Amino acid sequence: MSAKYNLRDSKTIIDFSVPTTPNSVSSTPDAPAEASLPASLPLTCSSKSVLYFTRGNRVHFKNMQTNEDIGQLFKLPDKDGNLQLLQCGGAQNSDALAISTTKGIIQLWDVRAKKMTASWSTKGVGAMQFNGSVLTVGGLKGTIRFYDTRIAMSTPTTTTNAATAKATFKMKSDLRKLNRHQSRITALAWNEPGKLLASGDESGVVYCWDNREKVPLDVGEFVQRRKKIQHLVSVTVVNWCPWQPKLLGTGDANGTLRLWDIDTSDSRSNALNPGKLELGSRITGLHFSPQCKEMITVHGTNQRAPSAPDIELDSETSSTPSISTLSPMTLSAAQMRSRTYDTSNSIVAHSFPTLRHIYTLPAANKVIMGSVMNANFTKAIIAIPEESKLKVYDVWGRLHLRRTESFMGNIR
Template sequence: MSLRNNPFLRKRTRSIESIDESDRKRLRRLPTLPLDDEASSSMPSPGPSRGPSLSRLSLEGSFTQELARRLDQSPRRPRLSASSSFLHSAPLSSRASSIDDDGFHALIRSASASDIRRKRDSMGPGSEFPTFKEHSSFHVLKSVNNIDYSVPSPADATAGSPIGWSHSNALVFGRGNRVYYKSMADTEGVAQQLCKITDTMGNLALVQCAGEKHPNTAALATSNGYMQLWDLATKRPTLQWRMKGPRAMIFNATLLTVGDEKGALRHYDTRVNDPAKMKDQATKVTRHQGRITALAWNRDNFTVASGDQNGLILVWDIRKPRLPLEVGELVQRRRKMQHVGAITVRVFPTFSTPQGRRSRDRDVGGQALAWCPWYGKYLVSGDSAPDQTGTIRIWDIANDHGESPSSFSSSSSRTSERPKKLELDAQVTSLHFSPHINELLSTHGPGKVTEVPSLGNSIVDPLQSRMANAIVVHQFPLMRHVRTVCVARKGVAGSVLSPNGHRIVLAVPEEGQLKVWDVWGKFKAPKQQSLFESCAIR
C-alpha cells in the first residue's frame, strides 16, 4: 500500500493539524491568563527544559502582553505539548522556541526602559530623574543637638519666638525674659546671659543680628516698644530708644528697618548715636492696613519687602520710599501681591485664661519671606491660612515691574515649567535659600488635620499632614521635592539660618527646645588644572 493512500497516516496528520490549531488558540489567549503571584504559586513545577519557562518569570501588565504579542507574531511559533493544557505545560519546546536567552533578556530590558520613560514623562515636560550634589540637603540633612529655650508666658499675645545668629557665629535667644548668647563653634558649650528684660520693658519680642560688616551687633525689641543695640564682644548696650509696637525688624548694613503693629515701616540709621536725632531722622512709610509680620532686604541693598497679617506683600525702593512698587498679579487694573493667609504668623493651640480658653497669633523668629540670592529679582513668600494650610508663592519682581528679565528668566528652563504657587497642607513659618546650591528650605507648623471615621467602639486619631512640624527642601525654581523630615512633635515656630548657610536652628517653644540641624554642606569648587598638567603627555 502506498504512503499516500494509507488511511492511518492521513488520520495522524489530521490529528497533528488539529493540535497545532488548538495550540495557536491557546497562545492567543496568553494575555488574559492570570500570572500574578497567587496563580504562579498554584502552578505545578515544570519539567526540565532548555528554553525559558513562563512559570519562572515575574511577568506583569504590559510586559506579559508584549511577550505574548511577540510569540504570536513569530515565524517559528512555539509548539506546546499535545498531552496537557497550557497551564500545565509552561516549558516551551527548545526546538521550536522563537525567543532565545539573549532575545528574552533584551525584551526584559526593553520593558524596563519603557517603564522608566513612562515614570519620567509623568513628572512633566522636560523632567528628568533628579540628581543631587554632595552638598545638597538630600545627603546632608541631619540633627546635631538641642538647646534649652523658652518664651514668656503664653497668655501674652505679643510674645514672640526671638532668635538671631550673628556673623561672629554667636546664637542670641531668649529664656523667658533673659537674653542669652552661645558660641556655635562649640555645639556642646554653655550659653551665657547677655541681659535681663525688666518688667517695665515688657517681654522679649524680637532679636535681629547685623550683617557681615558688623558681626558683633545685635538688636533687641520688647513688647512695650523698647529698642536696644548690643555689642556682643563687650556684652554692653550701645543705644536705646522707644517706639510703638515693634513686630518685625531686619538689618541692611547700618540701616535697621522696623515694622510696627499698625502697618508702618521705619528706617533707622544706627550710626546716629543720639536716640532723639535718630528717631527724628528716621524715614517712615505707611501703606499696610495690618500688623507687619515679615521683612526681607534684597542683596542689592535698595529693595525691601514687607508682609502683614492680612497676607499683603509690598516691595519698597529705598531711593523712592514713599510709594511701594507696583508689582504682583494684575487685580482690577492694579498689580498686587496677596496671600490668603497671614505672612509668617501661625495660630498656637488654645490656652487657659481666667476668662476661659482662647487662641492667639504669635509672631515667629523666622520669616516666610526671602529673596533669591542668585537671581535677585525673585521673591518667595509663604503664608499660614486659618485652616492650617500654607502656600509658597514665587514673584518675579523684574518682569512685573517692567524691567529687563534677569538671567534666571533667560535660562534654559521654560517659564511654564516653573510653578508660581505651591500649595501645602501645613502652615509655612519660615523660608531660607541656600547660598551654595539651588535649593529652598521651608519650615512648617501645624498641618491640616483629616478626620478618620471611628471603627465600632474604637477611637481613631485624626490624620495630620506629613509636612506638619517638618523641614521641607525644594529644588528651585522648579520646586521639585528634595527631602521632608519631621523635626518636632509640636509646631516649628520659626528658624534662623547660619551666616555660612550650613546649619539651621529651629524654634519649638511648646517643647522648650532650639533644634540645631545640618542642612547644606560645604561647596567644593572643582580643582583647576595647572598649565603644566594640561600640557603633560598622558
C-alpha cells in the same frame, strides 16, 4: 551638598523658652496650637554664626562654630515688658544686636562689649531687619521706619543722677517712612545688594520697595485697581534668593509658598504669575541655599480643614521650566501629581526652578515656631517652644573645591 543627602538631625539641642504673656495663653482647649504661642520669635543668628536666643527674659548666646559654653548677654528688666524679637546686624556690623519688647521698646546692644548702646520707645514692633547700619522696623499699624544706628553712636546724652550716671542714647527715625500697609507688619527682608525691601503683613499683603522710593514697586496682581502681592491669610515669611536678587519667596499661615520674579524691566518676569506650591502647613521659615539651586521650608501645623489633595511638580519625569515662565495653576497635568507627604512640623527641601519635592524630614512632635540658618547655611536651628528646645539640623553640605596647581607655579 544637596539636602537630599545632608538633611538630618544633628542631635544638638539647646534649652530655650519664650517669655510668657497674658496674650500668649489660649482661652479655649480646642484652639489651634499656634494660638498659645507669641506672634514673633526671639531668635537670630549672626554672620559669625553666633546664635542669640531667649530663656524667658534673658538673652543668651552660643557660638555654633565652636564648643564654647552658652553665655548670657543680659536680663531684661520687668519694667520694659517681655522680650519679643532679636535681630543681628549683617556682616558690616556683626556685633550689633537689636531687641524689641512687648512695650514697644527697642534697644541696641554691642555684643562684644556686652553693653546697651541705644534705647528708644515706639508704638509697637511687628518685625525688624538690618540693612547695613540701618535698622528697619515694621510697626503694628503697618508703618515702616528706618533708624540709622550710626547717628545714635554719635549723639550721647547722660543721665543727671550720679548714682546711675552713664551714657545713654536716643534714636530718631529717618524722615522717610512707608505707610502703604494697613495692618501689622509680620515679615521684612532686604535682598543681598540691599536695594530692595520686601514687607508682609497680617492681612496677607506683600509689598516690594526700592530703597530710594516712598511708594511700592508696581508688581503683583491687580487688587482693588492696584498691583500687589496678595496671600489669602497672614504672611509669615518673606525672603530673597541670594543668587537671583530679584526673586522673592513669600509664605503664609495656610502653607502657601509663592515665588515672584519682580524684575518688571524683563519681559519674562512672572510678577503676575508666580510659581506656587500648596504645602498644607503654616510656613515658619523659608531659606535658600547660597551654594546650590535648592531651598527649604520649615513648617508648623496644618491650620486648614482637610480638602482636595494639594499639588506639586512631578519629579524627573517633568520638564524643567524656568521660574520666570511658570504660571501658578496652569501647568499641564503631566507636570503635577498629588502631594502625599505630610509637612506638619517638618523641614521640606525643594529643588529650583522646578519646585520639585526633594525630601521631607519630620523635625518635632510639637509646634515649630520658626527657624534661622547659621552663617554658611549648612545648619538650620528650629524653635519648639512647647518642648523648650532649639534643635539643630544639618541641611546643606559644605562646598568643597578641589585644589589645583596654579599655572603660575610653572613659571621660573
